[in-house]
Amino acid sequence: xxxxxxxxxxxxxxxxxxxxxxxxxxxxxxxxxxxxxxxxxxxxxxxxxxxxxxxxxxxxxxxxxxxxxxxxxxxxxxxxxxxxxxxxxxxxxxxxxxxxxxxxxxxxxxxxxxxxxxxxxxxxxxxxxxxxxxxxxxxxxxxxxxxxxxxxxxxxxxxxxxxxxxxxxxxxxxxxxxxxxxxxxxxxxxxxxxxxxxxxxxxxxxxxxxxxxxxxxxxxxxxxxxxxxxxxxxxxxxxxxxxxxxxxxxxxxxxxxxxxxxxxxxxxxxxxxxxxxxxx
DNA sequence: GCCTGTTTAGTATGTT
DNA sequence: AACATACTAAACAGGC
Numbered sequence: 130x131x132x133x134x135x136x137x138x139x140x141x142x143x144x145x146x147x148x149x150x151x152x153x154x155x156x157x158x159x160x161x162x163x164x165x166x167x168x169x170x171x172x173x174x175x176x177x178x179x180x181x182x183x184x185x186x187x188x189x190x191x192x193x194x195x196x197x198x199x200x201x202x203x204x205x206x207x208x209x210x211x212x213x214x215x216x217x218x219x220x221x222x223x224x225x226x227x228x229x230x231x232x233x234x235x236x237x238x239x240x241x242x243x244x245x246x247x248x249x250x251x252x253x254x255x256x257x258x259x260x261x262x263x264x265x266x267x268x269x270x271x272x273x274x275x276x277x278x279x280x281x282x283x284x285x286x287x288x289x290x291x292x293x294x295x296x297x298x299x300x301x302x303x304x305x306x307x308x309x310x311x312x313x314x315x316x317x318x319x320x321x322x323x324x325x326x327x328x329x330x331x332x333x334x335x336x337x338x339x340x341x342x343x344x345x346x347x348x349x350x351x352x353x354x355x356x357x358x359x360x361x362x363x364x365x366x367x368x369x370x371x372x373x374x375x376x377x378x379x380x381x382x383x384x385x386x387x388x389x390x391x392x393x394x395x396x397x398x399x400x401x402x403x404x405x406x407x408x409x
Numbered sequence: 410g411c412c413t414g415t416t417t418a419g420t421a422t423g424t425t
Numbered sequence: 426a427a428c429a430t431a432c433t434a435a436a437c438a439g440g441c
Contacts, residue, residue: 146431165413189432195415202414212441213413415437424429 142178147186147193150176151200155218160263162203162217165191198222198239203260217259 143150154171155163163171169187172179179186194200199222203215 148431185433188434191414192416192433193431411441413438413440415439417434417436419432419434421432422430425427 143176147190148197148199150179151190151193151216152218155200155216159266160215161266162215162259162263164211164215165194165213168216201259203263206260215260215263217263220259220262 145153150172151168153175154168155161157171158167168190169183172186172190173183194202194216199219200216201219203217205211205214209215
């Protein structure tokens with residue numbers, strides 16, 4: 130594969146799955162949620178490859194949004210006119226890309242249903258939580274006088290009040306020298322972990338997701354208001370801060386070590402329930 | 410009619 | 426080889 134520029138991938142297909150690309154787009158904006166059209170825009174601006182055959186990849190992308198539990202749909206509020214809903218990442222999907230590959234996840238993120246003996250269903254809890262978080266982020270940034278870029282200009286993480294760099298933050302992914310996917314992933318994860326102290330077993334995949342900087346910067350926005358998340362636990366722990374953060378990505382064949390964490394899982398999101406027996 | 414969103418199905422490819 | 430995941434295509438429905 131040829132080497133693209135620092136921030137773009139020329140005409141070559143980027144070594145990222147649609148899930149990665151979508152997550153990048155979502156993470157690139159301060160609200161951590163984007164409408165479909167803005168996700169399209171982000172990908173097309175960043176990756177010239179996707180300026181062609183838009184019908185094809187956009188269909189795939191929509192399929193991914195609907196099919197994968199790691200994406201949750203957030204309905205627009207009356208004061209947010211526009212077409213379509215917002216899409217956000219599930220609060221607990223941070224370590225999907227366990228082995229550092231942005232092309233293929235090791236585990237599929239799956240929100241468990243009530244049939245999995247979890248807490249009773251509470252409709253759109255995650256969506257509700259994320260919408261609240263987006264509001265809090267906006268108000269916090271506004272209060273500190275932080276410049277908020279317009280949705281379409283895509284904040285690349287630099288102006289965020291947090292030093293936290295999400296794994297899908299564009300500067301964590303694009304602004305790295307391109308190598309073949311395998312080695313890219315490895316070197317990427319090595320450099321990622323360099324600046325972020327490890328906390329627990331969850332740091333294996335996304336060390337920076339669980340670094341102290343996450344707790345110290347992201348959490349106060351919500352904790353200051355005394356908020357509790359929609360999952361009935363303090364938002365702090367939902368925001369990858371607590372040691373008890375549940376490992377949501379569910380191996381198809383659950384391992385003994387991963388099972389105990391299920392008791393702490395948030396309630397399911399309705400989408401999971403509509404999967405027919407033929408789904409994969 | 411177009412866009413968005415959901416679902417099903419088939420194929421390709423990586424992992425175990 | 427079997428399985429899991431990703432990609433693609435297509436059909437369909439609902440909203441504007």
